[in-house]
Amino acid sequence: MADYQLLVIGAGPGGYTAALRAAKLGLKTAVVEAREAGGTCVNRGCVPTKTLLHASEVYHAAQEGAAFGIHAEGLRADIGGIFAHRREVSRTLSQGVESLLKAAKVPLLRGRAQITAPHEATITGADGGTSAVTAEHILIATGAAPVRPPIPGIELALTSDDILESDGNMFRSLVIIGGGVIGTEFACFYADLGCEVTIVEALDRLLPVLDRELGQNLGQLLKKQGVRILTGARVQRIEEADEGLRVSAEGKTGAEEIAAEAVICAVGRKPCLDGLFAEGLQPETDGALLKIDGRFETSIPGVCAIGDAACPVQFAHLAAAQGETVAELLAGLTPVRDLSLVPSCVHCRPEIAAVGMSEAEAKEKGLPVKVGKCVMGGNARTLVLNPGRSFMKILAHAETGEILGAQLMCPNASDIISQLSEAIANRMTPRQLLRIMRPHPTFEEALGDALSDLDTKLNKSLSF
Numbered sequence: 001m002a003d004y005q006l007l008v009i010g011a012g013p014g015g016y017t018a019a020l021r022a023a024k025l026g027l028k029t030a031v032v033e034a035r036e037a038g039g040t041c042v043n044r045g046c047v048p049t050k051t052l053l054h055a056s057e058v059y060h061a062a063q064e065g066a067a068f069g070i071h072a073e074g075l076r077a078d079i080g081g082i083f084a085h086r087r088e089v090s091r092t093l094s095q096g097v098e099s100l101l102k103a104a105k106v107p108l109l110r111g112r113a114q115i116t117a118p119h120e121a122t123i124t125g126a127d128g129g130t131s132a133v134t135a136e137h138i139l140i141a142t143g144a145a146p147v148r149p150p151i152p153g154i155e156l157a158l159t160s161d162d163i164l165e166s167d168g169n170m171f172r173s174l175v176i177i178g179g180g181v182i183g184t185e186f187a188c189f190y191a192d193l194g195c196e197v198t199i200v201e202a203l204d205r206l207l208p209v210l211d212r213e214l215g216q217n218l219g220q221l222l223k224k225q226g227v228r229i230l231t232g233a234r235v236q237r238i239e240e241a242d243e244g245l246r247v248s249a250e251g252k253t254g255a256e257e258i259a260a261e262a263v264i265c266a267v268g269r270k271p272c273l274d275g276l277f278a279e280g281l282q283p284e285t286d287g288a289l290l291k292i293d294g295r296f297e298t299s300i301p302g303v304c305a306i307g308d309a310a311c312p313v314q315f316a317h318l319a320a321a322q323g324e325t326v327a328e329l330l331a332g333l334t335p336v337r338d339l340s341l342v343p344s345c346v347h348c349r350p351e352i353a354a355v356g357m358s359e360a361e362a363k364e365k366g367l368p369v370k371v372g373k374c375v376m377g378g379n380a381r382t383l384v385l386n387p388g389r390s391f392m393k394i395l396a397h398a399e400t401g402e403i404l405g406a407q408l409m410c411p412n413a414s415d416i417i418s419q420l421s422e423a424i425a426n427r428m429t430p431r432q433l434l435r436i437m438r439p440h441p442t443f444e445e446a447l448g449d450a451l452s453d454l455d456t457k458l459n460k461s462l463s464f
Helices: 013-024 039-043 046-063 079-103 160-164 181-192 212-224 316-330 359-364 380-385 413-425 444-457
Strands: 004-009 029-033 108-110 112-117 120-124 130-140 144-146 173-177 196-201 228-231 234-241 244-251 254-260 262-265 269-271 303-305 344-346 352-356 369-375 391-397 403-409
Touching (some): 013 029, 013 039, 013 079, 013 316, 029 130, 039 046, 039 079, 046 079, 046 160, 046 181, 079 108, 160 181, 173 181, 173 244, 173 254, 181 196, 181 344, 196 244, 196 254, 344 413, 352 413, 359 403, 369 444, 380 444
Parallel strands (some): 004 130, 029 108, 130 303, 173 196, 173 262, 196 228
Antiparallel strands (some): 120 130, 244 254, 352 403
């Protein structure tokens, strides 16, 4: 008889969520984790960056307070204090994960796991001691780590892990390689603190995987903050210089050299799979990712994988949803969650959130669409906060009226987007979402305006 019905490798959002759901459904479950409970999200990713961004936003707001009648004197940013607060938030949440597992009677096995057979794993502790564990099912939820592209001198650059695991550094100047979510969030943080920031992005705009308008607007707002943005440019090499580093880049305007105190490499992350499988036990892969079927099972019987280990979309909320789904499948239930609808959020200022299709994606699929939009210059709450250009854009099928996608750039966008996710999942129309009254003054009033614009373009009366 196996030691456990489910052994989860990794205590990040996907792993601990899967374990808690499995335990609740009656499966004897354990979790293996070599580092802090909570994984990258809690300790080196989502939560730390959002904590830093909140701190820099407070500092920025105080600096700009004169416009609101608030005058601050002797204002300074204590980078050590900011990072100490970051560590405290992560520690509190990590301890919370441990408490949840303990309350659910899910053992947290400390050490590094290696899968040695379809239903077996060996756990190596910090002291080098090993123990063998058997399980009916093994779930890989090991997450991902930053990658460094093959650029000469790239070892001189810092990664997001290096930054977030440090005690904090107040850079005078900084080059960020990569204009995706990680790169732009770090740019917002350091620019708020007065650092001279340059972003070098190989593609033609920031946030290249999202709707074009989102990346273009974010670029304009960052430029107003003093951030220099080089798109369509590639870093050729990084070298040591007299007062820091020198970055050589080649772009649309030719070659140039950028001096900076530090460089952050934020070009993506790769699955953490090194040493996970014993020699001779090699699962099928799809590129760098583990290949899985519709039940998340790898080519090794009884071994499943979720999150960054098997999915190109690297979001904590997707890993958590997949974890719950796997637990329900193993318990013999039929999951109801739609895993194809994955909201994206960027915690810049103002926030960005998107779900479903963009106009470009709909066009590629040959779908006839209508777009409703509200530019929020007349929204009362937006005028109060003055976050910069904000808008909401909603996409619907031109013939059926079903909402297909949404792109929001406004304060609290990450909290509002789920309304649109629900609408897409349930094949709702703008008319159905217009049935509810939205309170005043709120950002959500703009959602009603965008829906009304879309409903009109769909040639439907606003009478009910």
